[in-house]
Amino acid sequence: MAEATGTVRGRDAGAGRLVRWDVVVTALLVAVFFGGVGISPDFGGTDNLSFALGDLGEIALIALPMTLLVVCGQVDLSVASVLGLAGALTGRLWEAGWAFEAIVPAVLAVGALCGLINGLLVTRLGLPSLAVTIGTLSLYRGLAYVVLGTEAVSQFPARYAELTTTAVPGTPIPYQIALFALLAVVTALVLHATGVGRAMFAIGAQEDAAFHAGIRVKRIKLALFAVSGLTAAFAGVVYTLRYGSARADNGMGLELAVIAAVLLGGVDFNGGKGTLGGVISGVLLIGLLRNLLMLNDVATEIQSVVTGLLLIVSVLTPRLVGMARERRARRRPAAAST
Amino acid sequence: MNTSAPPTPPRLALVNVSKAFGAVQALRGVTIELYAGEVHALAGENGAGKSTVVKTFAGVHRPDSGEVRLDGEPVVFNGPADAQAAGVAVIYQEPTLFPDLSVAENIFMGRQPRTSLGRIDRKAMHAAAADLFARLGVALDPRQPARGLSIADQQVVEIAKAISRDAKVLIMDEPTAALTGQEVARLFAVTRTLQQAGCAILFISHRLEEIFELCQRVTTLRDGTWVGTEPLDGLTADDLVQRMVGRELEELYPKQEVAPGPVALKVSRLTREGVFTDVSFQVRRGEIVALAGLVGAGRSEVARAIFGVDRWDAGEVEVDGTRLPPASPTAAMAAGLAFVPEDRRxxxxVMDMSIERNIGLTQLxxxxRASGPGPLISRRVERDRAxxxxxxxxxxxxxxxxxxGVLSGGNQQKVVLAKWLATEPSVLIVDEPTRGIDVGTKAEVHRLLSELAARNMAVLMISSDLPEVLGMADRVLVMHEGRLVAEIPRAEATEESVMAAATGRRVGKEAA
Structure with a gap:
């Protein structure tokens, strides 16, 4: 009876389809890359790719905690506003004469606090995270304007600014992407190889069952929202330094690119399913596409159209594939009977 | 009673039907004939193919070979709509009504009577619904919203819907699994009314006594094959079980005698306002204590509070001498409690998650720690333990x-037990441990509980299945309206004594 071979691949909830989706996104990534090389001669150059990666840094970093949140069946739409608030605070404090070394921890603490507020509203009051973070999206962005108004602060210390615009010596890899790579490995291990990761999948797939298994559901959610806020604030500092400009409207609308990358990576918006490998492919794909559109002087409005379409396609495709597969499965036995 | 073949062809029949899902052969040459005016039982263990038969009748599945016959003529149901149009109605264990619509609206969904202006004629609709309920002999208000109806009432609404559609065949797939004794009696009365009106009825239940009470003939399936169709008259429950399992069944209640050890679970004056009051009892190691009572008496609520998934307002719980903080399943587990909840799904x-991950979820x-130093879990350790x-x-x-989710109900329940036994608890609380699982697995679960008690575990068992309570428990605690009203030792526990206490007619020995 108990024939217990089983493979180690595709072990996460309902992974069969998702593993294939990972492959699809990765294949798409390769196709876009070579297609891009064909269209724009500059695209494949090391300089451009290095720039494209650097340009992707904030999205990539924020996508990591976002993946964990979405696996838990949650979402944080306020990340771009926290990024903006972090930038505005950086600017205001710099202007006020704070040392940059003191500004960073203060800003990170504010980011974590923003995330904590999201988390408390979700876990203590039982509100849906979508609604909570739509609210705080507006709230935190508003605070950014309260802090800095419409002015722009620049002239940040060059040795920090350089870190966000140069590559690790001897490689074409920007510092923020090197950091992303490191954190991605950690996140992947947490999600796929620790008890907390197991718990996250269970929370996303069936929260009640996770709770009945003694998993501290609220604590995990709360921690994730705090980490999400913290990461978004860090990304805000990176963004400010990279553009050399602290403004209240920094990174407006960035949350959609992050969520598009996560969903494109095959994470189920309903929670409980997904892999971090898929998300990395999703992030890179979004980055390449954005860069390609930019190189070809496509207007930013069109870029946002593309992001929107990708988001819809990424949610729709697995569902359509599933429906087609079901229909085929239903037709096959009927056909076989004749 | 139809012992000889009636002259008219059966209303609805499967003839020599086979059906496979991938590599799994769900049905192999199954024939089953439903005659007008007859209640036909379908018996078999979980996985025997009963659901596939139901779904084939309902038009959800099409047979790979063999045919479906309606009044003797071969028909092809291309979907549930076809079957419905042919007069086949299916009543499931848990009906799916629209909770925000009224009972009458649910019955006439999509076929609401209209006024001359084309608006929905509520008056006519309510009158028609009331008329249906009168014919069925039940008291339900057509205006009441479906939300909040008991499962029994929801089933009655489904049956009324079927009659209003002029259903000629009624398929009842484990309708009694979640019903109380009185509700079952009412359902049977309704079913007999329909039988007399000439309906052909297929009835599925894991409770054999129900089959004998309601049905005239029985078809038995085993592993997707047809074992036989025969009149129930002259058959015993043991005969039926033997046909289902294909062997002599081991004893259904293999209770071992165990000398009780020290107190493992001590509940003192536990109260949750409006739910249960002043509940005190103890469970010793080696004991199986049943918590009996009617549905709604507060049994599950007490168990949920002990384990910490619900709060309590007053009182205390001790496990092996350790006082538990309120509302913390994590602390309860650390103290040695395990809780198999009533709602498996x-x-x-986590239905979408793998077997191994589900088993491991309680011991992350x-x-x-077993995976070596560091924070990572080894897949091999996880798999080996599972x-x-x-x-x-x-x-x-x-x-x-x-x-x-792909496992049968009985096997799912085994996974739940596995995931809790793997925590090596000292106290195991099981809420309806054998609901909706077949006799074979039921006997296995009972043997397991008995062995666990023999190995010094304290077991608290909530069950609505009286024979199970009487067969397995060393002591029976009975709850009535949120209070513990009786404690009956094994020797004195009978259906009468337990039911008397459960219905509040008798207050037995005061509980400790």
Whole structure:
């Protein structure tokens, strides 16, 4: 009876389809890359790719905690506003004469606090995270304007600014992407190889069952929202330094690119399913596409159209594939009977 | 009683039907004939193919070979709509009504009577619904919203819907699994009314006594094959079980005598306002204590509070002498409690997750420790432990990485037990441990509980199945309206004494 071979691949909830989706996104990534090389001669150059990666840094970093949140069946739409608030605070404090070394921890603490507020509203009051973070999206962005108004602060210390615009010596890899790579490995291990990761999948797939298994559901959610806020604030500092400009409207609308990358990576918006490998492919794909559109002087409005379409396609495709597969499965036995 | 073949062809029949899903042969040459005016039972263990038969009748599945016949003529149902149009109605264990619509609106969904202006004629609709309920002999208000109806009432609404559609065949798939005794009696009365009106009825239940009470003939399936169709008259329950399992069944209630050890679970004056009041009892190691009572008496609520998934307002709980903080399942587990909840699909298991992950979910910390230093869990350790428990509980599965949702109900329950036994608890609380699972697995679960008690575990068992309570428990605690009203030792526990206490007619020995 108990024939217990089983493979180690595709072990996460309902992974069969998702593993294939990972492959699809990765294949798409390769196709876009070579297609891009064909269209724009500059695209494949090391300089451009290095720039494209650097340009992707904030999205990539924020996508990591976002993946964990979405696996838990949650979402944080306020990340771009926290990024903006972090930038505005950086600017205001710099202007006020704070040392940059003191500004960073203060800003990170504010980011974590923003995330904590999201988390408390979700876990203590039982509100849906979508609604909570739509609210705080507006709230935190508003605070950014309260802090800095419409002015722009620049002239940040060059040795920090350089870190966000140069590559690790001897490689074409920007510092923020090197950091992303490191954190991605950690996140992947947490999600796929620790008890907390197991718990996250269970929370996303069936929260009640996770709770009945003694998993501290609220604590995990709360921690994730705090980490999400913290990461978004860090990304805000990176963004400010990279553009050399602290403004209240920094990174407006960035949350959609992050969520598009996560969903494109095959994470189920309903929670409980997904892999971090898929998300990395999703992030890179979004980055390449954005860069390609930019190189070809496509207007930013069109870029946002593309992001929107990708988001819809990424949610729709697995569902359509599933429906087609079901229909085929239903037709096959009927056909076989004749 | 139809012992000889009636002259008219059967209303609805499967003739020599086979059906496979991938590599699994669900049905192999099954024939089953439903005659007008007859209640036909379908018996078989979980996985025997009963659901496939139901779904074939309902038009959800099409046979790979063989045919469906309606009044003797071959028909093809291309979907549930075809079957419905042919007069086949299916009543499931848990009906799915629209909770925000009224009872009458649910009955006439999509076929509401209209006024001359084309608006929905509520008056006519309510009158028609009331008329249906009168014919069925039940008291339900057509205006009341479906939300909040008991499962029994929801089924009655489904039956009324079927009659209003002029259904000629009624398929009842385990309708009694979640009903209380009185509700079952009412359902049977309704069913007999329909039978006299000439309906052909197929009835499925795991409770054999119900089959004998209601049905005239029975078809038995085993592993997807047809074992036989015969009149129930002259058959005994043992005969039927033997046909279902194909062997002599081991004793259904293999209770071992165990000398009780020290107190493992001590509940003192536990109260949750408006739910249960002043509940005190103890469970010793080696004991199986049943918590009996009617549905709604507060049994599950007490168990949920003890384990910490619900809060309590007053009182205390001790496990092996350790006082538990309120509302912390994590602390309860650390103290040695395990809780198999009533709702397997929502609370017991993560249905989309694999068997191994479900088993491991309660021991994430110990899996990590067993995986060596560092924070990571080794897949091999996780799998080995899951396999170990799967084998111990004789789980039937193909791969441990399969989603637990593909298993049969009985096997799912084994996974829930595995995931809790793997925590090596000193106190095991099981809420309706054998609801909706077949006799074979039921006997296995009972043997397991008995062995666990013999190995010094304290077991608290909530059950609505009286024979189970009487067969397994060393002591029976009875709750009535949120209070513990009686404690009956094994020797004095009878259906009468337990029911008398459960219905508040008798207050037995005061509970400790």
């Amino acid at each position: 929502q609370q017991g298991l 910390r110990s899996l990590r 396999r170990d428990w799967a084998l111990r509980l004789q789980l039937k599965f193909s791969r441990l990485s399969d989603a637990v």
